[in-house]
Amino acid sequence: MAKEKNNKMEKIVSLSKRRGFIFPSSEIYGGFANSYSYGPYGRELKNNIKDLWWKMFVQERIDIVGLDGPILLNPRAWEASGHTTGFNDALADCRKCKKRFRADHLVEEATGKDLEGQLEEMTKILKEEKIKCPECGKSDWTEVRNINMMFKTNMNSFDGDVYLRPETAGAIFLEFKNVVDSMRVKIPFGIAQIGKAFRNEIVARNFIFRVREFEQMEIEYFIDPEVKWEDLFEEWLKLQEDFASELGAKDKNIRRYEHAKEKLSHYSQKTVDIEYNFPFGFAELFGLAHRGDFDLKEHSKASGKKLEYFDPQNNKRFVPHVLEPTFGLDRSLLVALSSAYTEEKLEDGSERIVMKFPKKLAPIKVAIFPLLKNKPKLVEKAREIYDNLKTEYMCEFDDNGNIGKRYRRQDEIGTPYCLTVDFDTLEQDDVTIRDRDTMKQKRVKIKELNDYLNKKLK
DSSP: HHHHHHHHHHHHHHHHHHHHHHHETTTGGGTTTTTTTEEEHHHHHHHHHHHHHIIIITTTTTTTTEEESBBOOOHHHHHTTHHHHEEEEEEEBBBTTTTTEEEEHHHHHHHHOOOOOHHHHHHHHHTTOOOOTTOOOOBBOOOOOEEEEOOOEEEEEEEEEEEEESHHHHHHHHHHHHHHSOOOOOSSEOOOOOOOOEEOSSBBBTTTBBBEEEEEEEEEEEEETTTTOOOHHHHHHHHHHHHHHHOOGGGGEEEEOOOGGGGTTTTTSSSEEEEEEETTEEEEEEEEEEEEEEEHHHHHHHHHOOOEETTTTEEEEOOEEEEEEEEHHHHHHHHHEEEEHHEOOTTTTEEEEEEOTTTTTTEEEEEEEEEEETTHHHHHHHHHHHHHHHHSSSSEEEOOHHHHHHHHHHHHHTTTTEEOOOOOHHHHSSEEETTTTTTOOEEEEEEHHHHHHHHHHH
């Protein structure tokens, strides 16, 4: 089963490059540190996921507003949040091949023990159990030590280290007062943000699952500390599972994992991960944490500014508690790819690969083909239809190769509908529409195309 899953991952990686979803970054220079570029179709898929998330969690909700905060924040913010001292991974180097690894992962995979934070114990087990290096197979380790995961940079107008944000939440807490003062928000309310974050991970792996530069879709949901929060926590978990379903994930591939109380961060009252069964196994997709009032209180203490909410109905002032639903955009896209990837055997004995994305996520919604590229009237008519549809839908014009090959290419891109302009089109003013999933075809009048596609796609 594991081999089969890994094989699927290899196929997804191959298709992603072949069809313009995801490219290894800097490949002409030999690549660079597990970084990737989203190609033309990957960019469209990514934007469709972001648009879906924003519509679901901001546009359609009266209690959540948006924010777009900066990547570079005042370094004092990361001191207040504990990132400069506590945002660490346990590092061990192999002395033979010089590769670096997460020591806690090495120990847990070999012994089943979770020794997070116990550096001396991890060093002892690595040596006594003679745990082998995954790269070279030797067992010669350095002492385990902490390494901070924030990327450092510098700023000409600032004396000292400046950091690339390791999460998007920082800006939300820093702008809490401005949002409360400028918007008519009422408790409970949320502030949402989509943006890049950077973590200097020791080991990036599993394609785009764990990378050093990634995007988060995150909400800080502020609540009255005296209200019962458990039901609201459950509601957010259900909303996260609903969003996973919107990505194409099946219920059987989604599960919850609650962090043990003794493993929780000191400020967390409860943390639950929504896990997805990726081709390499179940792993965290989304997270939900009850962060209490830790962030607002620490930033208030460090800045000297009151970060409170005044409730006019109950005539009371308080520091809100926070529920934090976090969604990884890159992992969401990997779920969409994994869920959509389908291999089918056809009646004629041939096979096809088809990406069965939910239609709202498909990078290209409609492909328009002239039957033959050397027939000017067919090409002209197909171009006319393309020009009429492109303002409403993301379309693609394709006249390269025979129709069968063009269908297969669009199947691998995940295009729901292909329109073919043939000789009958010139006489009857209709086209053939081919459905991606059923491969069935039907004739539709050109004047009815917009209504037809609107019903199918929206």
